[in-house]
Every structure is written in structure tokens, then in C-alpha cells.
Amino acid sequence: MKVTVKYFGLVAEAAEKSEEVLEINEALTASELKARCLNGLAIAEKDSVQIAVNQNLDDKTIINDGDEIALLPPFAGG
Amino acid sequence: MDKKKPKKVFVQGAIPPEKIANSVANHQSKTNIGAHSIFLGQIRADEVEGKTVTAIDYTAYEEMAEKVFHDIREAAFAKFDITCAHIYHSLGKVKVGELCLFVFTSSAHRKIAIEATNYFVEEIKAKVPVFGKEIFEDETHQWKVNK
Known part of the structure; x- marks a missing residue:
């Protein structure tokens, strides 16, 4: 499945993007998706x-x- | 009637002081009003580690923010006996000394208007997805967090 992820403020700055479309192949809670998106970002x-x-x-x-x-x-x- | 109208809250740049005077003038025909309460947020020249804030650049998750502003309005009208309420918030760059938030409530009596304005301001600061980049004179920045 595909979801659109929008980044704001300091998260957008750290991610160096304001939006992306992610392909997800497993069941995820919002909290798990958040951890995945923030992984590796300098926050x-x-x-x-x-x-x-x-x-x-x-x-x-x-x-x-x-x-x-x-x-x-x-x-x-x- | 006023309560149901969809409202545009965001304005680009600073809120001009004339908007406050005009808003007051627009309510002089509503003679059931006995009290207005106004809150104005102004950009402060905070000093952080020897550097001074010169402006805040506001961004927002606009679609969600407009929805949250609407929900706050609905809750305020349910909670307080106000005749009308107006909210304006800046987006983009607002320099120190300029206005970034204008909350204006009106009621038959002062206490309700004052309480309602306070409610709006606290709810806006806590719940609306608005982000502020504090820009220093050397063009570096830090991200503002509401206390």
C-alpha cells in the first residue's frame, strides 16, 4: 500500500523534504511508522x-x- | 449565524494593527454586545546565547490547522455565551514588534468575553499545528516551542 507522508518544521528540515510517498508492505501502527520515518534523522x-x-x-x-x-x-x- | 460561517484564519505575513480597529468598527452595529475582549500576540526579540531574534517564519499543516481552529470555535461557542469570535494567525515571516495572532471575542458582559479569549489563546497554542522558525540577525535560526 501507499501512503503520503508530510514533514513539517524541524522534521522537514532534518528530512530535507516536505513530502514523500512511501510504499509499505506490512501492517503498521502510526507509532511504528513514525519511528521508521524518523530513523536516521538528526532530531x-x-x-x-x-x-x-x-x-x-x-x-x-x-x-x-x-x-x-x-x-x-x-x-x-x- | 456568525458561528456557522467557515472562517479563514491564516493571513500571509504580519497582522496589520488597522485590522484590529476595523474589526472593532465592524461590531458597532451589533448592539447586543456589551464587551469585547482582544488578545494580540506580538513577536518578541528574545535573546538566545548572545543572538537576538529578528523575526519568526511561521508554517503550518494548513488543512489540519483550519480543522482544529474550527473545532476550537465550536467548543468555545458551546462553552461560552459569546456573540461572535474571530481568529487570525500569521503565516510566513513576521518581524519583531509585529502582530502574529489576533483573537477577538464579544459578549453581552465582560467576564465571558475575557474567559473565552483566554480559552481560545490557550487552545490555539496547545492544539494547532503551527510551527515557528525563530530567525536571528545572523540568519541562523532555532525552532520555537510553546511553553
Whole structure:
């Protein structure tokens, strides 16, 4: 299955990209996918990065074909 | 009526101070209002290890952010007896001293408006996927984190 992964802020900076399409061949939770995407990236506090699946923050959810994934560093609005 | 309208929250660059005056003026015909409460977020020239912040460059997961702004509005209207609420947040570069957030609530009485504005600001800071790159005078940067 294919999912679109969007990177923001310091995650996009570390990944040197803002978006990619990933091919996944196994059942993964959002949390497992997050670990996979962040693996090898120079990010000091990986626990502070949240994952959104179809715009919902839920790292327990199972990833499905066509999902829109976003890796979100700490929020800084306002 | 005001509550149901889809709202565009993001504005490109700084929020001009005139927008605040115009927003107030636009509410003078709504005579059931007895109190407005306004919060304005301004970019601070923080000093970090001898370097001074000159601007913040804001980015956002816009589709999710607009949805979260909408959810916060819905929750605020359910929680507080406000007549209207407006939120504007900057995207892109905002220099120190300029405005990046404008929250404006109105109610019959002051306490509700003040509480509602506070609720909006805290919810926005905690829940909306907006990211801020603090740019120093030497063009280096660090990423802002809300406390």
C-alpha cells in the first residue's frame, strides 16, 4: 500500500523534504511508522514529534492504503 | 449565524494593527454586545546565547490547522455565551514588534468575553499545528516551542 507522508518544521528540515510517498508492505501502527520515518534523522527529541493520520493525532491507529500521514514537531502558534 | 460561517484564519505575513480597529468598527452595529475582549500576540526579540531574534517564519499543516481552529470555535461557542469570535494567525515571516495572532471575542458582559479569549489563546497554542522558525540577525535560526 501507499501512503503520503508530510514533514513539517524541524522534521522537514532534518528530512530535507516536505513530502514523500512511501510504499509499505506490512501492517503498521502510526507509532511504528513514525519511528521508521524518523530513523536516521538528526532530531534531538524524537518523542516530541507527533504523528497525525488523516489529520487526527492518534499513534495507535493502523495505517491504511491512501492515508495522509503528517509528522509534526512541537506546536508554536501564537 | 456568525458561528456557522467557515472562517479563514491564516493571513500571509504580519497582522496589520488597522485590522484590529476595523474589526472593532465592524461590531458597532451589533448592539447586543456589551464587551469585547482582544488578545494580540506580538513577536518578541528574545535573546538566545548572545543572538537576538529578528523575526519568526511561521508554517503550518494548513488543512489540519483550519480543522482544529474550527473545532476550537465550536467548543468555545458551546462553552461560552459569546456573540461572535474571530481568529487570525500569521503565516510566513513576521518581524519583531509585529502582530502574529489576533483573537477577538464579544459578549453581552465582560467576564465571558475575557474567559473565552483566554480559552481560545490557550487552545490555539496547545492544539494547532503551527510551527515557528525563530530567525536571528545572523540568519541562523532555532525552532520555537510553546511553553
